[in-house]
Amino acid sequence: MKLAFTTLACPGWSLEEIVKEAAECGFDGVDFRGTDQGLDITLQEQFLGGIAGTRRLIEDHGLVTSGVSSSISLCDASKLEENVEEAKRTIEVATGLGARQVRTFGNGDTSVDRSERLAVAKRCMDEIYALDGADKIDWLLELHDIWISSEDCNAMLDAVGRDRLGILWDIGHSTRIGSEPFEETYAAMGDSIPCVHLKDAVYQPDQEFAMKDGWRYVLPGKGELPITDAVRFLKDKEFDGWYVFEHEKRWHANLEEPEEALRAYVSWIRSID
Template identity: 25%
Template sequence: MVRLAFSTNAYTRFTLTDAVRRIADHGYDGVELLADSPHAFLPEFDEDDRTRLQETIETTGLSVSNVNANTAMGYYDDAPDTSFFAPTIISDSETERSRRVTYTKRAIDLAGAVGAPAVCVATGRPEPGNPPEQAREQLMNSLHDILDHADSVGVDVGIEFEPELLIECTEEVLELLDVVNRDALGVNLDVGHAAVYGEDPAESIRQCAGHITGVHIEDIVGGRRGKHYHRIPGDGDLNFEAIFRALDDIGYDGFATLELYTYPDAPDRAARRALDALERYTA
């Protein structure tokens, strides 16, 4: 049975521990941790921070669905939009790429400490002067380094595909998994990303059966080929009955995590409405 979680990335106006408490108060079974500023920017997230987080998770009784390491914006004071995922694991700069690999390893350590089954990471966009063929080689090298560490900790790594990134659709992520051929590598499947790319999210789920480390849930206006803006379920055009039926059909029994970072001014309202819209599919 699929369980519902909520990501702290909607609660960026609150501390990480306050975000966890609020998500628990709304009745979710799980919480996803934002491994970035302003919550757990890993170069600055020290042992005291980790202890407070562990105590809060234990007190609330929540499970940690995933550690979200898709971004590392804490490295920048004022990052431009084009650097949203930078530094990335495909950066042409060896220094930047190494920094991001190390960052992802720290996210894996955090996941191990809080009992999360997986960490998600995005590939980022190929940079000017770094053609896709070269970026793919850099991706492979980065992933093997990351996965060696994941194996030692016992945490999976889910690639989150997204339109305009190096890995942007179901076919590409499954091809990557086949080429890398590591048990710890899977897919963090964002149903909205599949829809925006032009895929049927339910079919994407079925194609990824056996490889899903986690699921991100949000609504999209326009459904397939819609606008990439995360909305509360029910405010867009995605067919959540079909999505949850597909998850049941493949025997997925992990978390479906609401990722509604687009509601920083009203995260409690977003959390309440999302749970009201989706809990029927997990009963």
Template identity: 25%
Template sequence: MKFAVFTASTPSWTPEEAATILAEQGWHGIEWRITDQAEGTSFWAGNKATWPLTGLEDQLDRIREVTEKAGLKFSSIGGYVPPTNRVDADRMLAATAALGAGRVRIAGLKVEPGTSYSESFAKNREDWKWVEERARHHGVRALVELHHGTLTPSASAARRLLEGLDPLHVGVIHDIGNMVIEGWEEPEHSLDLLGEYLAHVHVKNCAFHVAGVEADGTLRWEPKWVPLREGRADLPALFRALRAVGYDGWVTVEDFSDVLPLAERTAGNLDYLTSIARAAGYDPH
């Protein structure tokens, strides 16, 4: 098992800073965020550790150089292109192949306005047949993430989406932090259900907080990202379940809490993940 950090969660670091600091802390790899983003100062806008999709092909040598110079590996590529955007989706697949990264996330879709879930899901499955074909062409694996608010919040939905497609070229990112919000299935059940489609693992944590009180006294709860040790997701149980199904691939952290300074947060997360992995029977090194 190897550990990486998704750079969506390192917004204040430049690519060089992110790679250097993470390598010095002992991380094995990095998962670069690639998207054209709005201006701002947050995880998702103005993130300094994000590579733009526009002109991506001209940045591939630099992405490879920054990664390899630090001694890191690519755990995957964190793409945001949906399968409906076939031009850019194919570009992401080609870039992943050129980098030798192996895996890339293809963004999940929501229910289209004016359509039912079933209609949108059927259309998305046709899109993924195309994704599988292009991933095979490029010799990489395209991944759909278990993500709240999309057509695939659960392992059951993702398995149904990819069923019958070649697991060598399509797969699923298991994300327990997202599943706490929507799509919850016990780790041992969800991992068993994904089977050969389990391709990658993301970890973060989430807790629900009272966000307001209605006039009749009804409490309104909303999710909030919290440090890995503090949320609803039982990460030690996840690692035991991963061990039980024989998973020994990448685990990528995307910690969107902001209680601790960034460098302290990433270092502490590596210590925590290493300890619970060893307790589950892994030997991360």
């Protein structure tokens, strides 16, 4: 199993702390979604002029960069220029780090038909693919927001081109928000999934830290989401992609500190047979 975590888990950590803790916890890779310098790593010096040293630091700790999580919103027509500019910066950073995968969002105006949102996504990916180095990146659509069901996501892949876009499967989102059994999601899109996000939650609408839909994040294996069964299912399918822990400490300050959460994730997932 290839284990990584998104750096949403540790918003207060420096690059050096991220790499050191990742290695000590037993991870194989890091998915960058910010550091203590901010959310967008493509604007940080250690990922610009200093990127060669950053890559050496990561590799010297026996790690790789599993991916870069961007804020690109493929279906948002108002952000087309911004999306392409971010993609240009992200290609340079991902290439410099030796990372293959870049996460994108779907998003888009829900007041228009899906077909219109898909047309915007195709135009956006057309412009991104015109950039130097874009064809060396695995661009991934995360199952998120309104892009949750396998039917919708397959429509996106068909519209954009399955050779140009894959799926980052957030199992918590597809099962909790989309109510789609993980077996169905995998049957519909398994060949397009090189990476999964994992997190757990409990339904406690009366609790202080519950989200708007009544769910509250907890450590993996401690909640009500079928992530243990999903991991066991993926292992049986010989899934060889990344198992990425998405501990959203940056957005939910009440969550466990990263030192505890990262070790809990490795212990939990390694125990699944």
